[in-house]
Amino acid sequence: MVNILEDYDGQFLPKVETERLILRQRTVEDVEDLFSYASLPEVCLPAGFPPIATLEEEQEYFENKYFQNLAEKDLPSGYGITVKGSNRIIGSCDFNHRRADAVFEIGYLLHPDFWGKGYMPEAVAALIEVAFTLLHLHKVEIRCYSSNQPSRRVAEKLGFTLEATIRDYKDLEGNRVDELVYGLLKREWEER
Incomplete structure (x- = not known):
């Protein structure tokens, strides 16, 4: 269940309601x-960016x-994720890269207190619906390190296809890891 609660103004994505969340x-x-x-390093490093050092930063x-x-990237703003009944942001899901030909990459983070509850697949499913129905994208992608099992599960649960493995990619800590590229076409999403 995804309810789009506001009109889209071309820059700020509209508020969205799912079964348990408000984006x-x-x-x-x-x-x-x-x-x-x-x-938190355990949140940021698997997602491929350094943790924020200070609240002021x-x-x-x-x-x-x-x-x-x-x-600069010609992207709409993304979402803060809240659990219904609370206004506290527990995570985020965004379009973090625009590729040619109406293809956006999705990125997401979630506070560890809320891991394992199925919130991220629910939030990303809502973002995908916005991508295909409001933004009229052709495809969305998710990229993650092969070691990031939770992120891989989100992509697989939502019907993404593993399209590429970029071998021996260097992560922020200098480790050699594989980067996985998952894709979901609009027509595949419509057929689900």
Whole structure:
């Protein structure tokens, strides 16, 4: 169940409701919630970026760089994930890269307190629906390290096809890992 609760203005994705979650725009008031998981190595390193060092760094990024980066990459804003009944941001799901020919890459993070509850597949399924119904994309991709089992499970659970393995990719800690590229075409999503 995905209910789109607002109109899409071309920049800010509309608020979305799923069975257990609300996906909404993040605001400066959410910075402490964002920092609570974006500062954790166990969340950030498997996703391929360094943890945020300080709350001030997160505040600075959100106030001064986040929307600028979106504009430079020609991407819509993404979502903060909340559990119904709470306004606390527990994770995020975004389009983090635009590729040619109406193809966006999806990225996501979740606070460890909420791992193993099925929230991320639910949130990403909603983002995929927005991608294909509002943004009229042709395809969405998920990239993750082969060692990131939770991220792999999200892609596989949502019907993505493993399209490529980029061997011996160097992660942020200098380890050699395989990077997996998963893809889901709009027509495959419609046929599910």
